[in-house]
Amino acid sequence: MANSLTADLQVSIGSLKLKNPVMTASGTFGYAREFEPYVNLHRLGAVVVKGISLQPRMGNPPPRIVETSCGMLNAIGLENVGVERFITEKMVSLQDINVPVLVNILGDSLGEYREIAKRLNGVPGIAGIEVNISCPNVKKGGVAFGTVPEMAAAVTGAVKEESSVPVLVKLSPNVTDITVIAKAVEEAGADGISLINTLIGMAIDYKSRRPKIANVIGGLSGPAIKPVALRMVYQVSQVVSIPVIGIGGIETYEDVLEFMLAGATAVQIGTANFVNPRASEEAVEGLDHYVNEQKISSIRDIIGGLVL
Amino acid sequence: MANSLTADLQVSIGSLKLKNPVMTASGTFGYAREFEPYVNLHRLGAVVVKGISLQPRMGNPPPRIVETSCGMLNAIGLENVGVERFITEKMVSLQDINVPVLVNILGDSLGEYREIAKRLNGVPGIAGIEVNISCPNVKKGGVAFGTVPEMAAAVTGAVKEESSVPVLVKLSPNVTDITVIAKAVEEAGADGISLINTLIGMAIDYKSRRPKIANVIGGLSGPAIKPVALRMVYQVSQVVSIPVIGIGGIETYEDVLEFMLAGATAVQIGTANFVNPRASEEAVEGLDHYVNEQKISSIRDIIGGLVL
Amino acid sequence: MTQFQEKTAITRIERLTDDIFRMTLESYEIASAAKPGQFVMIRTGSGKDPLLRRPFSISQVSNGKYFQILFKVIGRGTSLLAHCREGESLSVIGPLGSGFHIKCGATNCLVGGGMGIAPLLFLAKSMSRKCTVKPPLVVLGARNKEELAPLIKDFKELGLHVHAATDDGSLGTHGLVTDVLKDLDFDSPTEVSVCGPTPMMTAVHFFCKEKNLGCQVSMETAMACGIGACLGCIVPLAEGGYAHACSDGPVFDAKELLWQIR
């Protein structure tokens, strides 16, 4: 592995310039500092921090996680310190890590999304907002924002209005036609589309006859879902012209290349951070090596380069 | 393992009585005879044969399959001999295997589904029909029947009209709300609901930059999808009163118990047949042993027995 | 400072019972930084199934560069570990978590049940070294003699007297560790350090509460990351809300946790 990065790995998402396409996925990298013993954070393209809501949330009761075949289910319940403490406690320590920080936000009403975006606007050190629209809209009977094009567009529009930094919208894969949602958020002004969030799944302990996580259902992530993620990235890239950020089961630079060939401009590494805390940095090193070795002039040449 | 089955493992799906809840999934068990060297076919609850269309289909070009993490993608393209040759060549040899045979059918128009059902009606040895509605409706721009409640209901109704045996409808998991489709096919007269069919996925070879299967996208099956299948079986069981047949990543009797606790009346074993050709019979043996050992009066007591 | 060591050499594997193993690993960094009650996250195989690392308490460190874990085979991950060979390497992250507080002024009582005994050996050693005035009281429980005897051995070698309790009475007291505790005389202040199954720790907590003894417990929960990133490993707090076993614990002051009488 090269010790100094030499290849042209730069990509951009709207006005956001990244030195390479490797980010970390929300909820899997804490507030980044947790990974300092393992990763040179400044080597990464960007970090996306744990989802933030308007008010602090305690999250779900235990058990919250369980391993499945080549994956895991989680129902953390969006535990977080709330936007105020995030700004005063967490953001302060993130300002000098020398890597773009994206803040993942969530809400249970349109108004809440708007409020968080407003509150975060202008806070130093925030390079972009990622809007998690997999959350239920409590005012619409708990239907997830991300499953109805109009609702997805409304959230996107509201956050865009309040933000001066690029806004990525992170889609839920639990829909019949992901391209419809993608087009809706693009039209509503999104600067990029992150996908996928977790698939909804469940696990049961046949001995106790109980669900393995207290919340009964949870989000499936990890290598198991990679084929679904890759397919959705491919489908969405065909129909939108804003950058797509691929997420789902990515661990190595080979995985990154696959997502970029499918059409992703950048990627996020999630569950793999738990398995190999150095996964994100190693992916950057691997890409650097690959682009050099293959004499590719820029990693951007890979994007959408699938040969049919 | 018990050599003779002694526990009460019987379940019924409409008028169809099964000696135990373990079936084999369409497309993974050939025409059953392929498994005779490995399995005592008469030990199984039922076998579901490969999907049959009105006309013979050649299927997709190679490569058709690829392994993924804890799963596989397939795009067989529904290769089959067509309903006529199925009846004259395949059904004949299936008549004396002493296990209920369900015929999985597929079409690309409402009329085609109806025609196949009509043609199969009264053919000796057919214990039931399973309607695969994951296929694209060519008359509706290729939208899969199984993704639109009205189309799913229409197919169900048409096949029901032409069939004197129980009709199961097999749902596609690639939808926003599986319960809506389930309710639609129940209302249209389905005797049972099989779920899930494969998730749509994709795999790319970063070296050649090509999709790993010729059809570009394919169906994801195996242990990787089990959490999604279990969740959908659970959700659907809550809203319908007809039997649900659980499918997706099932290999062992423990898996069967999990699906039954979630609400399934019976299950189908798919990809696991490739890994362990004896999986289906071993699951029956395991259930028998479990029900005896736990002194459960009937396996039916497990159905929907999830403790929340 | 926690380490991420891709290739941590296995220098020894011993089979203590049918399903309990002791593994010695070589890592100067981990061994020299470790404190009793801390744990490591080990990748048990090279594939993607099982996917996640497994947590194991550090049960001993020796010669400044070796550390040991004691584990019981209960599933795929531990079964893969049991099949490892000496000379092979494992990917290890550690030492992680907070560890026990050692209060030499107090009477120390270590209470362990089943595999919860693992971290207590390291703790007993540290105490014996640091708190030379009073050796700790040790109360260890398990299902039966077969399981308990090999785990007790190491404590005896430290010169400690061990009060044993087994479910079937095949070794020591016939009953629970609390049956042993209630017959012991505690001249306050006493600090009880516990690790074991939750019902046992619950019982010990209530015992200590009643007798007004200090009590620290090491909590085992499912863990995905072990480093405070996934928020999966929560334990409910008495004051409401949750703590994270991997980063706030695994050792907690028992009074701070929410205990449920089952």
Place this chain on the structure above:
Amino acid sequence: MTQFQEKTAITRIERLTDDIFRMTLESYEIASAAKPGQFVMIRTGSGKDPLLRRPFSISQVSNGKYFQILFKVIGRGTSLLAHCREGESLSVIGPLGSGFHIKCGATNCLVGGGMGIAPLLFLAKSMSRKCTVKPPLVVLGARNKEELAPLIKDFKELGLHVHAATDDGSLGTHGLVTDVLKDLDFDSPTEVSVCGPTPMMTAVHFFCKEKNLGCQVSMETAMACGIGACLGCIVPLAEGGYAHACSDGPVFDAKELLWQIR
């Protein structure tokens, strides 16, 4: 009759080159039923990743109860196999597929490339035994001497003369197996039996077609089940449509297949 043998004992593992291994397995049922060109499906690990079995040609049977496979480490499955130890067991299904037709009346020519050489050893042995009049001609190719030499050895031990070809000229002819073939004299009728990479088999097929020689080829495709159930392993037919490599093959009359000149 094909067998499904959960515990097929590994009696020997030999490392022939850096990445080529020979494994001997014990199974009376499989060894006694096997014909040259048939294959087995082996589960390479106990977990769910890799999930599917891997196909390997039977390269030799001996003493009525042992069979061998020759394999090259190219991915996770073969790497797991290479790490197996003698005395361990593997889950094996076999023998599967059709096998080569042995026509003793004809001049037989065996053409193998790379790991495609594996089934030809078994075929050569059978021919030497059955067709005592004329020993088969053997043409084997590989990338270089390092890879080819250990594979040729077994044929030499059968007393067969081997025409070698290597991509780099380090052993035998510098070039492809077809470069060797075109210098050989074939007194018709000749039956060429081929196994190797698709481009090589394509070249041999066209060579045979031109010279009017019989040609049977053993096709390698991705396989999920190996027993005709998944319909994943297709090869395109000359007359249109597909055949299934596992159940209709893997050995086919080359004329029946659709060959694409790349």
